[in-house]
Amino acid sequence: MKRIILTGILALATGLAALAAPQAAPAQPKPPSAKSPAEGQAYTALATAGQSGDPDAIIKAADDLLTKFTDTDFKEIALSLKARAYQMKNDGEHAQIFAQQALQIDPKAYPMTLLLGEVISLRIGDHDLDRLDKLTSSAKYFNDTIELVKTAPKPNPQLTDDQWAEYKKYTIAEAHNGLGLLAIVRKDWDAGIVEFKTAIEGDPQDAYYTRLASVYQSAGKNDEAIAICDKLLANPSLHPRIREAVTSIKNVATAAKGKK
16 A cells, blocks of 8 residues: 555656646656646646545546546546556456556556556456466566666656655565565465565565565475564564464464474
């Protein structure tokens, strides 16, 4: 959720900066701008909805803007936020539709390639006839995200270089986490270990450590799994749901060691 909100804020910041300063430097691409006060008000309403984090409000505001101003410069931003809103509602089908529409406008929109990788990965069933296609497509979107974000320009000049570097690092980590989850679907434990380790290098969050412990255990590397679990469980502020998952992983790894 943190990444979803931050991505939306970055997108909105780009558009709001354009409203405040529509004249760009000659060497820079022309920023989006409102063609009328009414369009500016519709975009401001979308910005307000986006900052609220209410997915239904975001969808309504995006629809209002796109319906009333079909040639708006803010179309990509509206579609991107609409896709994110549907992702927040766990509606992967609509999230995928609007993310793909946003990519048609800007094929380098890495927040949408990341979103597509995530929503497609969550819709892979064990017996899907198009299972391999979904795995391939999701992996491609995650890998595209990693490459695109490395050279992406700063979306908002108010961001410091350190803030932008940190955001890119987190985004790349999230893409590697996605690749790790795909490895779990394929039961490719060695690949999962590599991907989750890489994700942790960029963003050492508890969820990534938990998934690394899980793939270690699945790979039969129970000592490594238990060591990670012990480290996580020593944290008194560990989220209860993560604590429950980690405890389960440790119990399975401990039992597996006992059978040897």
